[in-house]
Every structure is written in C-alpha cells, then in structure tokens.
Amino acid sequence: MNFKQRVITDLQAHVALSEEQIASLIERPKNAKLGDYAFPVFALAKIEHKNPVVIARDLAEKLSDPAFSQIQAVGPYVNFLIAHDCLVSETLHEVLTQQTAYGTQHIGSGNVPIDMSSPNIAKPMSMGHLRSTMIGNAIANILTKVGYTPIKINYLGDWGTQFGKLIYAYKTWGDEEAVKRDPINTLVKYYVEFHQKAEQDPSLDAQGRAWFKKLESGDKEALYLWRWFRDASLKEFKRIYGELDVHFDSITGESDFNDKMTPIISQLEDKHLLKTSQGAKIVDLGEDQNPALIQKSDGASLYITRDLAAAIYRKQKYDFVMSLYVVGNEQGEHFTQLKAVLKLMGYDWSDQIHHIPFGLITSGGKKLSTRKGNIIMLDKVLKDAVSLAHEQIAVKNPDLENADQVAHDVGVGAVVFHDLKNERLDNFDFDLKEVVRFEGDTGPYVQYTNARAQSILRKAKKPIELTSLALTDDAAFSVAKDLAEFPEIIKKSAERFEPSVIAKFALNLAKKFNKYYAKVKILSDDDQLNARLALVSATSLVLTESLRLLGVHAPQRM
Ligand code: ARG
Numbered sequence: 001m002n003f004k005q006r007v008i009t010d011l012q013a014h015v016a017l018s019e020e021q022i023a024s025l026i027e028r029p030k031n032a033k034l035g036d037y038a039f040p041v042f043a044l045a046k047i048e049h050k051n052p053v054v055i056a057r058d059l060a061e062k063l064s065d066p067a068f069s070q071i072q073a074v075g076p077y078v079n080f081l082i083a084h085d086c087l088v089s090e091t092l093h094e095v096l097t098q099q100t101a102y103g104t105q106h107i108g109s110g111n112v113p114i115d116m117s118s119p120n121i122a123k124p125m126s127m128g129h130l131r132s133t134m135i136g137n138a139i140a141n142i143l144t145k146v147g148y149t150p151i152k153i154n155y156l157g158d159w160g161t162q163f164g165k166l167i168y169a170y171k172t173w174g175d176e177e178a179v180k181r182d183p184i185n186t187l188v189k190y191y192v193e194f195h196q197k198a199e200q201d202p203s204l205d206a207q208g209r210a211w212f213k214k215l216e217s218g219d220k221e222a223l224y225l226w227r228w229f230r231d232a233s234l235k236e237f238k239r240i241y242g243e244l245d246v247h248f249d250s251i252t253g254e255s256d257f258n259d260k261m262t263p264i265i266s267q268l269e270d271k272h273l274l275k276t277s278q279g280a281k282i283v284d285l286g287e288d289q290n291p292a293l294i295q296k297s298d299g300a301s302l303y304i305t306r307d308l309a310a311a312i313y314r315k316q317k318y319d320f321v322m323s324l325y326v327v328g329n330e331q332g333e334h335f336t337q338l339k340a341v342l343k344l345m346g347y348d349w350s351d352q353i354h355h356i357p358f359g360l361i362t363s364g365g366k367k368l369s370t371r372k373g374n375i376i377m378l379d380k381v382l383k384d385a386v387s388l389a390h391e392q393i394a395v396k397n398p399d400l401e402n403a404d405q406v407a408h409d410v411g412v413g414a415v416v417f418h419d420l421k422n423e424r425l426d427n428f429d430f431d432l433k434e435v436v437r438f439e440g441d442t443g444p445y446v447q448y449t450n451a452r453a454q455s456i457l458r459k460a461k462k463p464i465e466l467t468s469l470a471l472t473d474d475a476a477f478s479v480a481k482d483l484a485e486f487p488e489i490i491k492k493s494a495e496r497f498e499p500s501v502i503a504k505f506a507l508n509l510a511k512k513f514n515k516y517y518a519k520v521k522i523l524s525d526d527d528q529l530n531a532r533l534a535l536v537s538a539t540s541l542v543l544t545e546s547l548r549l550l551g552v553h554a555p556q557r558m
Contacts, residue, residue: 003087003484006067007037007080014062015044035070035079042076052076085470088480092469092531095483095538100545103487107146107494110321113314114140114150117246118327120157121233121253122166122187125240125378127361127368127430128328134416134551135358135424136326137246138499141549146494151318152246156253158230159306162191164212167225168204169194171211183232209298216258216300230255243382243412246551257309261301264308268294273344285340292337307338315349322352324497329357329425356497359427376430386411388436389444393558396438400557409553410444411436417443420550421503441507443552446543449510451558453540456522460533469531475516476535482509486542490549499550506546513539 008022015022027038041059045052053076060073067090070081095102116136119129140150169190170179178186198204215222234251241247265281268274274281279297294305314323325335335355342350360367363376389411393403400406418435421443422428438444471477482505493501522532544554 003067003080003082004037006065007039010063010065010071011039011059014059016047017043029077029079034074034081035072036082037080038074039078039080040076041078045076084474084477085472087484088471088476088531088535089469091480091484092534092538093466095486095541096464096466096534099541102541103145103490103545105146105487105491107148107491108321109147110149111318112143112148112150112322112324113153113318113320114143115153115155115323115325115327116140117237117241117248118155118157119233119237120162122163122184122191122229123233124184124188124375125237127376127378127381130244130378130415131358131361131419132326132328133241133244133246134419135356135499136324137244137551138420138502138549139324139326139356139497141551142490142494142499142502145490145549148321151249153314154248154251155310156230156234156251156255158226159254159258159301160303161209161212161300163215163226163229164210164222165194165198165204165208166191166229167211167215167222168207170225179228179232183229184236187229187233209300212300213298226255240378240382243408244416244551245553252310254303254306254310257306257313258301260309260313261295261305264305264312265295267345268341271345273341283341283344285337285344289336289340290333292341294341304334304338304341307334308341311338311342311350311353312347315347320349320352322354324354324356326356326358329359331355332357354497356424358424359422362427362429365429381415381430381432382412384411384432385415385436388432389414392436392438392444397558402557406555406558409555410447410558413447413547413552414443416552417446417503417547417550420499421507423500424498443547444558446506446510446547447552447554448558449513450540450543450547450554451556452517453513453536453543454556456517456536457533457540460523460529462530462533464534464537465530466534468527469534471528471531471535473520475512475519476532479509479512479516479535479539482512483538483542486546502546502549506543506550509539509543509546513543 004026007026008019011022012019021043025040025043027040029035029038041052041055044055048055056073056076056078060071060078063071063078065071067083067086068080069083072079114136117129117133119125136152140152143150166187174190194204194208211222215226265274268283273283274294275284277291280293281295282291282293284291292304293302295301311323314320327335332355339350339353342353362368368375386407390403390407393400393407393410414436421441435442436444438448486505489501489505493499520532522536523529547554
C-alpha cells in the first residue's frame with residue numbers, strides 16, 4: 001500500500017488544497033519516532049488566517065485511519081505514524097502477490113540507446129570499460145523496469161591514428177605467430193613499444209599517420225591487418241562479456257562511421273560552421289569552450305566526427321527519447337562539444353543526449369594507464385575473484401553441490417557489485433580481497449543473506465498463505481519498511497541513472513534481515529509462523545530482484 005497516498009486521501013477530505021498541493025507539502029520527519037509522515041499547515045494558516053498550531057490540533061482530531069497507529073498534532077504539524085502491523089501485512093501481501101513484478105512501474109517509454117562498454121580493440125579491456133559495461137547494463141535493466149526500451153550498444157574504439165601506429169609496428173617488428181597465440185597482449189606490447197621508440201625517433205609518428213591514412217582510404221593490406229586485429233580482439237571481449245553475462249543489442253564501432261563523414265562535413269559547411277585553423281577544420285563553440293576539432297590537416301577524421309555521425313544515425317534508426325553514453329568522467333568535454341555541435345547543426349534533440357559519467361578506478365592509489373603498462377587485467381581479476389570465492393565456500397559449505405557455478409556467481413558478482421555500490425562519480429581504489437569478502441558491504445554478503453533466506457524456506461517446507469501476515473515486532477517492521485520502499489528506490493535510481501541507490505538499498509535490507517534473523521526464532525511453530533515465513537520470502541524476492549537489476553546472480557545455496 002502506498003501510505004503517502006493514504007495520508008493525502010485522508011487530508012483531502014478535510015482541507016481546501018488540491019491533491020498535488022498536499023502531496024508536495026508532505027514531509028518525512030527526520031526523527032522517525034515522531035511520525036512517518038508530517039503535514040505542515042502553514043499553507044492552510046495563510047488561507048484561513050488562523051494560528052497554525054490551532055489548525056494542526058483541530059485537523060488531527062478530525063482524522064482517523066487504521067493504517068496509522070497515531071495521528072497527532074505537534075506544533076504546526078500533523079504527524080502520521082504508520083501502524084506496524086498494517087505496514088507489515090500490506091507490504092508482504094503486495095510483494096508476494098506481485099512477485100518479480102514488484103517495483104515495476106511506468107515512468108516513461110520509448111527507445112533509449114545506451115552506449116556502453118565500448119572498449120578499444122588491440123588493447124585489454126580495462127577496469128574503466130568494466131565500469132561502463134556494468135553501469136550501462138544495470139541502467140538498461142532499471143530503465144526496462146520503469147517502462148523504457150533500452151538498446152545496448154557496444155561502440156568499439158576501432159578507428160583512429162593509433163591503428164596506423166599499430167600496423168606500422170606490426171609490419172616493422174611484429175611476429176604473426178605471437179599475435180595468433182595471444183592477440184591482445186601481443187598487440188598492446190607493440191603499441192607500448194611504438195611509443196617508446198617514437199620518443200627516440202619522432203619520425204615514427206608520421207609513419208603511423210601515413211598508415212592510418214592508408215586505412216582510411218581503403219588500402220587492402222592495411223584493411224586486412226586491421227580486420228584481423230579487430231576480430232581477434234572482439235573474440236576476447238566476447239569471452240569476458242560471457243563471464244559477466246552481459247549481452248548487446250548492437251555491436252558497432254567507430255569504423256562503421258568512417259564512410260559517413262562526407263555528409264557531416266558538407267552539412268557543417270552548408271551551415272557555415274566550419275573554420276580552418278592551421279590547416280585543420282574546426283567548429284567554434286564560443287568563448288567558454290574549446291573549439292571542436294572536426295578534421296585534421298591531413299584530412300583524417302577524428303573521434304568527435306565519428307561520434308557526430310553515430311549520434312545522427314542513432315536518432316534516425318531508433319527515434320530515441322533519450323540517448324545515453326556511459327563513458328568515464330574524463331570525457332566530459334568531448335560530450336559537451338558533441339552536444340554543442342549537434343545543436344549548432346540544428347538538431348534540437350541534442351538535448352536528449354546525456355553523458356553518464358563515472359569516476360576513476362585506481363590501484364594502490366595510482367591511476368591506471370595502458371601506455372605506461374600500469375593496468376589491472378580484467379580477465380585476471382575475474383579469475384582471481386572466482387578462486388577467492390571458491391576458497392571461502394570450501395570453508396563455509398564444503399558439501400555444496402554446483403560449487404563451481406556458485407563460486408563463479410559469487411566471484412564475478414562480487415566484482416560487479418563493488419563497482420556498482422560506489423556512487424557512479426566516485427573514484428575508488430580496487431582491492432580484490434576487500435571485494436570478495438562475505439562480510440561487510442559486499443555483493444557476497446547480499447548473496448549470502450539471500451541464500452540464508454532460501455535455506456530457511458527450504459527447511460520450513462510449508463507453502464506460504466497470503467492471509468494473516470501481520471507482525472508487530474520492531475525487527476520485522478524495519479525489514480518491511482525497506483521492502484515497502486523498493487518501488488521508490490527503483491524510481492530514484494532510474495531518474496538519477498544511479499545503480500548505487502539499489503546496491504545500497506540491498507545492503508541495508510540484508511543487514512536488517514540479518515538482525516531479524518538473529519533476534520527472532522523464525523521457524524518456531526506458533527500462529528505467526530506463516531507471517532514470518534512471508535517476511536523471509538518477500539525479503540529474498542526483493543534481494544534477488546535488486547541483484548538482478550544490478551546484473552548480479554543470486555545463488556539459492558552457498
Ligand atoms: N572507446 C572509447 C574509450 O575507450 C569510449 C567510447 C565511448 N562512446 C562514444 N560514443 N564515444 O575511451
């Protein structure tokens with residue numbers, strides 16, 4: 001039941017304000033002992049020209065509703081205290097009838113392309129790309145839950161001068177067999193070596209640019225090598241996506257927009273937006289912003305040019321209501337420029353483009369960089385996380401069936417959950433041991449709590465009835481109160497594109513449930529057994545659904 005709506009309805013019968021006005025005035029008192037909702041009467045006092053304290057007192061006397069154990073005037077406020085038994089039984093009834101649809105709601109509809117993951121070929125997928133992948137995936141799940149149709153787009157970084165450098169490096173000192181054996185690591189080694197050598201010999205840069213030029217004009221050899229590097233990289237990426245259980249609706253790349261440059265350039269020219277600066281073509285974005293570099297002096301296209309083409313293509317293809325880009329915070333300027341250029345081109349839908357930035361992952365306090373060789377290998381992180389999970393399961397539950405599958409769900413889930421529980425924009429340090437702990441603010445803790453709830457239900461061997469669901473003790477009430485908030489939590493996380501809202505909610509719910517578990521003998525055979533099992537079942541449902549939205553599996557046993 002929506003208790004806030006109850007408050008509104010109760011008040012509407014007695015005050016001369018509209019439903020919206022009342023709704024906007026209702027507050028949540030900081031001190032929960034005073035009430036769960038408070039209605040300030042200042043607006044009424046103005047209309048009625050009366051003392052607010054008197055109005056509050058008179059109003060409180062007129063109101064009565066069994067959903068509230070107390071409706072009381074405190075100064076110029078009328079406070080409503082939700083009746084514990086009522087909240088518990090109404091909430092459990094709602095969760096258990098709606099099952100996994102609990103929390104599903106309508107906030108909006110329409111297509112929402114989400115540019116996510118988008119790693120660069122010939123480089124290992126980084127922790128940053130993991131963040132983009134998992135935040136994008138969670139946002140897609142959350143948006144689906146509130147009515148939208150997300151389209152998950154992986155826009156590979158597969159075009160640009162760096163591939164000219166790579167082709168030059170491979171042709172000059174590369175080894176075919178080595179690339180075949182271990183493509184990404186070998187190619188990234190060539191790339192790093194290229195930069196080292198270029199420091200000694202600056203002419204290498206020109207060689208790299210020349211090869212990229214060849215690639216852009218369709219040179220056979222350049223294309224052949226590029227395609228080989230791309231396919232080999234994608235194969236490895238796909239293995240990682242398999243581990244993470246993330247699927248895309250579309251895998252494209254910057255290269256797909258290489259041949260769509262000409263119309264963009266001519267549009268910009270027709271609108272007199274292009275200026276020439278030191279041989280390069282730029283769009284001036286006013287005093288407060290750097291100009292956008294659209295075409296290099298040698299005619300080569302740029303990251304932003306390809307993004308312009310891709311953005312226009314997405315609008316045409318998907319007729320989106322919003323277009324999201326889950327990309328690191330450091331690319332903020334790029335997306336500001338992208339939107340600004342589209343706007344100048346006359347595309348008002350540029351306002352529907354949202355950069356969804358996220359913070360940096362560091363290791364031992366240091367920034368990660370492929371070029372400097374300071375990288376965390378995602379592949380290895382996932383493997384290590386799974387073996388750490390294995391170790392802990394072997395101690396906690398040595399006879400567990402499917403231990404491999406569970407260790408996989410727990411290890412990978414731990415890494416993903418860790419990534420999502422941090423506010424998107426926060427920077428954080430990555431320490432695997434912290435991430436895979438079964439206690440503390442971790443994914444395994446939530447999974448373990450859910451498995452514990454499942455085990456209670458198995459032991460009870462009783463179907464749950466949907467009648468007599470009332471519980472009055474504080475521990476049960478605090479669990480049910482969280483359960484009742486789930487729809488609101490989903491809404492908040494959808495509106496802010498912030499999966500951490502759900503991750504934090506799941507952690508709190510798990511903590512409260514464990515308190516309940518420690519305090520109450522759930523399985524004792526008395527007349528509240530059914531209600532307690534209903535609470536356990538509803539908690540497990542909401543925890544599982546929270547994890548699902550985050551893209552984390554919830555094993556039944558662990
Ligand atoms: N490949 C880029 C990188 O790794 C991210 C691409 C983001 N998407 C976009 N449409 N620009 O930095």
